[in-house]
Amino acid sequence: xxxxxxxxxxxxxxxxxxxxxxxxxxxxxxxxxxxxxxxxxxxxxxxxxxxxxxxxxxxxxxxxxxxxxxxxxxxxxxxxxxxxxxxxxxxxxxxxxxxxxxxxxxxxxxxxxxxxxxxxxxxxxxxxxxxxxxxxxxxxxxxxxxxxxxxxxxxxxxxxxxxxxxxxxxxxxxxxxxxxxxxxxxxxxxxxxxxxxxxxxxxxxxxxxxxxxxxxxxxxxxxxxxxxxxxxxxxxxxxxxxxxxxxxxxxxxxxxxxxxxxxxxxxxxxxxxxxxxxxxxxxxxxxxxxxxxxxxxxxxxxxxxxxxxxxxxxxxxxxxxxxxxxxxxxxxxxxxxxxxxxxxxxxxxxxxxxxxxxxxxxxxxxxxxxxxxxxxxxxxxxxxxxxxxxxxxxxxxxxxxxxxxxxxxxxxxxxxxxxxxxxxxxxxxxxxxxxxxxxxxxxxxxxxxxxxxxxxxxxxxxxxxxxxxxxxxxxxxxxxxxxxxxxxxxxxxxxxxxxxxxxxxxxxxxxxxxxxxxxxxxxxxxxxxxxxxxxxxxxxxxxxxxxxxxxxxxxxxxxxxxxxxxxxxxxxxxxxxxxxxxxxxxxxxxxxxxxxxxxxxxxxxxxxxxxxxxxxxxxxxxxxxxxxxxxxxxxxxxxxxxxxxxxxxxxxxxxxxxxxxxxxxxxxxxxx
Numbered sequence: 058x059x060x061x062x063x064x065x066x067x068x069x070x071x072x073x074x075x076x077x078x079x080x081x082x083x084x085x086x087x088x089x090x091x092x093x094x095x096x097x098x099x100x101x102x103x104x105x106x107x108x109x110x111x112x113x114x115x116x117x118x119x120x121x122x123x124x125x126x127x128x129x130x131x132x133x134x135x136x137x138x139x140x141x142x143x144x145x146x147x148x149x150x151x152x153x154x155x156x157x158x159x160x161x162x163x164x165x166x167x168x169x170x171x172x173x174x175x176x177x178x179x180x181x182x183x184x185x186x187x188x189x190x191x192x193x194x195x196x197x198x199x200x201x202x203x204x205x206x207x208x209x210x211x212x213x214x215x216x217x218x219x220x221x222x223x224x225x226x227x228x229x230x231x232x233x234x235x236x237x238x239x240x241x242x243x244x245x246x247x248x249x250x251x252x253x254x255x256x257x258x259x260x261x262x263x264x265x266x267x268x269x270x271x272x273x274x275x276x277x278x279x280x281x282x283x284x285x286x287x288x289x290x291x292x293x294x295x296x297x298x299x300x301x302x303x304x305x306x307x308x309x310x311x312x313x314x315x316x317x318x319x320x321x322x323x324x325x326x327x328x329x330x331x332x333x334x335x336x337x338x339x340x341x342x343x344x345x346x347x348x349x350x351x352x353x354x355x356x357x358x359x360x361x362x363x364x365x366x367x368x369x370x371x372x373x374x375x376x377x378x379x380x381x382x383x384x385x386x387x388x389x390x391x392x393x394x395x396x397x398x399x400x401x402x403x404x405x406x407x408x409x410x411x412x413x414x415x416x417x418x419x420x421x422x423x424x425x426x427x428x429x430x431x432x433x434x435x436x437x438x439x440x441x442x443x444x445x446x447x448x449x450x451x452x453x454x455x456x457x458x459x460x461x462x463x464x465x466x467x468x469x470x471x472x473x474x475x476x477x478x479x480x481x482x483x484x485x486x487x488x489x490x491x492x493x494x495x496x497x498x499x500x501x502x503x504x505x506x507x508x509x510x511x512x513x514x515x516x517x518x519x520x521x522x523x524x525x526x527x528x529x530x531x532x533x534x535x536x537x538x539x540x541x542x543x544x545x546x547x548x549x550x551x552x553x554x555x556x557x558x559x560x561x562x563x564x565x566x567x568x569x570x571x572x573x574x575x576x577x578x579x580x581x582x583x584x585x586x587x588x589x590x591x592x593x594x595x596x597x598x599x600x601x602x603x604x605x606x607x608x609x610x611x612x613x614x615x616x617x618x619x620x621x622x623x624x625x626x627x628x629x630x631x632x633x634x635x636x637x638x639x640x641x642x643x644x645x646x647x648x649x650x651x652x653x654x655x656x657x658x659x660x661x662x663x664x665x666x667x668x669x670x671x672x673x674x675x676x677x678x679x680x681x682x683x684x685x686x687x688x689x690x691x692x693x694x695x696x697x698x699x700x701x702x703x704x705x706x707x708x709x710x711x712x713x714x715x716x717x718x719x720x721x722x723x724x725x726x727x728x729x
Contacts, residue, residue: 085244090141093133094151097604100130105446127162134158145179145379149188151191159447160199161493161508169199190227191379194234200239209238225261226366227382229270230391232258236277240284253283269310269364270391272317275302279324284402288590289544293601295328301694315352316362316395318638322348326408333592335415335631344411349405356398363390400439400459406431407466414469415631418477418671428470435463457497463594464493464504472512476634477671480518480711485513503547506533510551518559519711526562526570529555536580549587556581560601578605594627596635616646637666637675644682652689660686677707 104126126399134155135141143151152172173196180189200208207544212235219228232254255278262271270573275298282295300552302321305311306567322345329338363382366389384390396404410427417424439459442583467490474483494508514529535556560577563570581588588594603619639661648656660682667675680703687696 064079064669073481077370082498090137090147090609092145093137095174096109097130097133097137098667100126100133102118102446104130105448115193120449127158131155131158131706133161143373145183146185146188149176149179149183149185149192151592152179152683153192155190156199157493160195161450166199166202169197173199186222186227187379187381190224190231191213192378194231197231197238197493201241202725205238205242209235211657212238218365224264225267226389226391228261229258230380231269233277233391233393236281240281243284245285247273248281252278252281252285255296256681265367267310267365267367268305268308269317270312272302272305272308272321273364273393273499274666275299275305276317276320276324283327285326292328292332296325298335299325308664310365310367314362315348315365317350319345319401320395323404323408330408333414333630338412342409345405346409348651358397360395360397360400362393362395364393365390365577375434396458397455398433398541400462403431403466407462410466410469410473414476415633417473419633419669425470425473428466428473431466432463432470434468435459437638459502460493460500462498464490464497464508467493468504469517470512475511475514475518478518478710484519487511502547506548506551510534510555511559517562522562525561529559530564530720531555531572537576549584549664550591550594553581553588554583554597557597557601560605564605574605592626592630593632593635596623596630596632599623599626600635600638600642603646613646622644633666633670634672634675637663637670637679640666641675641679641682644686648686650689655681657686657690673706673709677703677710679703681707 106121107123107126115644134151134634137151138148138155140440154175155175156169156172156381159165163169175190176192180186180192193212197208197212197215200211212231216228216231216235219231232451236251236254236258241593254276258274259271262268262274278301279295279298281539282291282298285291302317306318306321307369311317322341326338326341326345329341342704363384365384367388377511380392382390382392395401405714406427407447410424410431413420413424413427419694439456452673467486471483471486473481474486491512492506509528509531511523516522516528517525524582534552536552536556545657555578560574562568563573563577565571578601588598599619601621603616603623620639623639625644627639640659644656644659644663664676665682667679684696684700684703687693687699
């Protein structure tokens with residue numbers, strides 16, 4: 058129940074004649090400033106204690122009571138500021154609190170900006186450095202909501218002033234803020250600027266001996282390198298930055314912050330995943346899991362961490378709630394907000410699943426199980442009924458982050474189901490993915506592109522080739538337009554993959570859109586350096602070159618070269634599906650009509666890989682290859698037995714695939 062303001066009275070009638078009716082003379086004078094400030098905090102606390110995460114993010118819940126309590130709390134603060142004569146430090150503190158609530162709970166950024174601007178002038182006059190920097194930190198975030206460039210320009214001046222006054226801890230905090238704002242803009246130039254700022258932080262931290270700050274900066278640099286590009290050079294630069302962070306782990310400053318070790322292991326695993334090194338990824342996954350298990354008890358429930366600063370800051374002693382504050386040992390520390398422990402653990406499930414995806418079918422579907430467990434844990438967290446004493450903006454932001462994480466988990470679940478040709482399950486999982494994505498107010502552009510591409514993959518897998526082709530040929534997947542080094546790697550990957558899928562659909566001369574084949578192949582040529590830098594893309598591209606049915610079809614020598622490159626790349630990344638395709642094509646093209654042990658050995662190898670990958674389509678294809686080989690060798694009964702197995706497997710394929718194989722383009726089919 059919301060607290061009610063106390064009645065303002067001067068006299069109390071009494072029926073007892075021995076008790077004076079006038080009490081005003083006996084009561085101490087009321088401090089209305091303190092009363093209003095206390096009421097403001099009570100109202101805000103009551104608003105933040107309205108309910109659980111599950112209740113507060115429910116779109117059907119009436120939030121009028123919440124906003125009424127917040128508005129009342131803001132009114133109390135506003136009255137104190139406008140109608141009371143406050144001591145300078147108290148006024149500055151109230152202004153900061155008022156502006157913080159405006160930023161967290163309203164869209165009135167103009168009022169917040171004006172309040173902070175006046176507060177900064179007041180702090181300058183009385184040299185309240187710590188309050189001033191807290192206000193400037195908040196003002197930069199307020200300005201960013203309306204004009205990101207103006208915010209960055211303002212922040213640049215604030216950083217220079219902090220460094221000129223040798224307020225090192227605040228210089229770190231303000232520079233890290235600028236890095237985070239630049240990364241939100243995510244353009245190529247902004248990412249390079251963020252990288253420069255992080256390196257500047259590292260240089261300052263190394264000079265002052267702030268090892269924990271240096272470790273954080275080095276790990277963030279590695280993250281930015283991976284975001285900037287997936288090239289071998291960027292991965293090498295990221296690993297070099299991580300090596301710098303790891304060299305500091307034995308330092309007492311760094312050892313007391315569990316998040317540094319966990320974040321370092323997460324980024325290290327991401328490097329191996331980007332580099333497509335399965336064996337190395339497994340080792341790094343195990344290191345990440347070990348660090349997650351060992352650090353669970355020392356993690357703040359809200360994900361905050363305090364990074365100690367050794368350098369002596371000449372600004373006035375910070376308070377207990379600012380960006381720069383005192384830690385439990387009484388030393389200066391910078392407060393960072395990362396993700397809560399439960400969410401980090403789910404992120405570990407996602408990365409572990411990706412690291413083991415290549416052996417999902419041979420390892421008891423563990424990759425799928427990890428994805429499902431991650432989704433289950435997120436659903437459990439979102440359904441918790443405990444009170445959440447935070448602003449609704451913080452709760453909503455965290456909920457949206459969790460829904461985005463759930464989206465990635467569900468998306469990778471669809472991919473793993475597609476990989477083992479469980480098309481009905483993949484189709485159902487994709488429908489669930491669309492529901493999750495629709496629940497995120499501001500969907501990430503690249504996430505949306507991945508979902509669109511996956512829609513095409515599922516449609517192609519179940520035989521709806523015309524629908525799939527229309528998806529892959531959307532403008533956002535075109536390689537015809539201008540693409541530069543600033544194009545996000547994921548976007549370019551999806552555009553290239555969409556071209557691959559389109560080629561596989563239209564390559565048959567009888568296809569109505571076969572005329573697109575030459576232009577699709579030529580659109581890939583400008584991106585050959587990028588393709589050759591990725592072993593999965595290299596393997597798939599060479600399969601396409603070896604099988605493209607066009608007027609300039611490859612010679613037997615060229616075909617052998619293409620398939621050799623595909624085989625080499627597929628082996629390097631331990632991709633059984635690509636290996637199966639390549640060996641099947643080799644068997645068909647080089648051992649067709651050949652009798653002998655080598656011919657049977659080649660066909661059997663393809664069949665074993667298809668079985669290992671639980672790939673129903675390629676199991677039926679390779680059964681046909683083995684059957685032909687055995688028949689040529691005079692083993693008709695064995696050949697028929699193998700073919701029967703292949704036919705039985707083929708009966709389990711989606712009807713659309715069966716219809717297409719029979720020459721019928723069936724767009725509408727029963728998914729049951």
